[in-house]
Every structure is written in structure tokens, then in C-alpha cells.
Amino acid sequence: MRLNKNEFERMTEAYTTAWNSGNPEAVADHYAPDKGITINRGENQFGRDAIIAMAGGFMSSFPDLKLTRDFVRFAGDHAIFGWTLEGHHSDTGNLVKASGWEEWELDENCRITNSLGWFDAVDYERQVAGQV
Numbered sequence: 001m002r003l004n005k006n007e008f009e010r011m012t013e014a015y016t017t018a019w020n021s022g023n024p025e026a027v028a029d030h031y032a033p034d035k036g037i038t039i040n041r042g043e044n045q046f047g048r049d050a051i052i053a054m055a056g057g058f059m060s061s062f063p064d065l066k067l068t069r070d071f072v073r074f075a076g077d078h079a080i081f082g083w084t085l086e087g088h089h090s091d092t093g094n095l096v097k098a099s100g101w102e103e104w105e106l107d108e109n110c111r112i113t114n115s116l117g118w119f120d121a122v123d124y125e126r127q128v129a130g131q132v
Contacts, residue, residue: 003074012079014030062096067083074106081104099120
């Protein structure tokens with residue numbers, strides 16, 4: 001299957017908007033049923049409820065979360081979505097700015113069937129703790 005460039009662009013814009021909405025269900029809507037994400041080789045977050053919990057965790061940790069779409073690339077049904085997350089951590093109040101990317105497999109409806117997410121967890125934790 002080959003993705004349609006315009007549909008893919010619209011999907012990535014909508015995915016970014018979903019993250020900025022404060023509504024974790026809106027993020028989960030971009031995943032095919034019973035599919036999910038693995039972040040930094042951690043625990044697999046598969047299924048709608050797991051995606052909602054994952055997105056909700058980030059949204060509650062950063063009530064002013066702003067996600068920026070930095071770049072996107074696709075070939076066939078594979079894509080890369082580069083992003084920057086910025087916000088103040090709910091427990092520490094510290095500003096965190098972390099960049100990363102997600103490697104996606106997409107179905108014919110441009111819904112994510114598998115995502116491998118990556119970001120620098122050490123730098124993220126350092127910023128949460130307020131260490132310069």
C-alpha cells in the first residue's frame with residue numbers, strides 16, 4: 001500500500017492537534033483498533049485503553065502541553081513523525097522541552113497500526129528535576 005501524501009499530511013496535522021487538545025481519546029482515535037505504541041523499548045501500550053492512559057499520563061504531567069510537528073516522512077505504509085513536546089511539569093513546575101520521533105506503520109485509512117516512539121529519557125528526567 002502507498003500512502004496518499006495529502007491524506008498523510010492531514011493525518012499528521014490532526015494527530016498534532018489531538019495531542020494539543022488535552023483529550024487523550026482524540027490521540028487514541030488515530031490508532032487502529034487493538035494497536036499501539038512502544039516508547040524507548042519500554043512496555044508495549046496496545047489497545048485503545050492503553051493509548052488513552054499513555055496520552056493522558058503525558059497530558060496530566062504537562063497541563064500546558066504543546067506538541068509541535070517538526071518533520072514527517074513516509075514511504076509506502078511506513079512513516080516517521082518528528083515532534084517537540086514543551087510544557088511545565090505538573091509536580092515540579094519546571095519547563096521541559098523534549099524532542100523525539102515516532103516510527104509508524106499505517107493502514108489504508110492512515111491509522112497507526114504500530115508505533116515505535118523515541119526520545120532522550122535521561123535529558124527529559126533532568127529537565128523535570130530542574131537540573132541545568
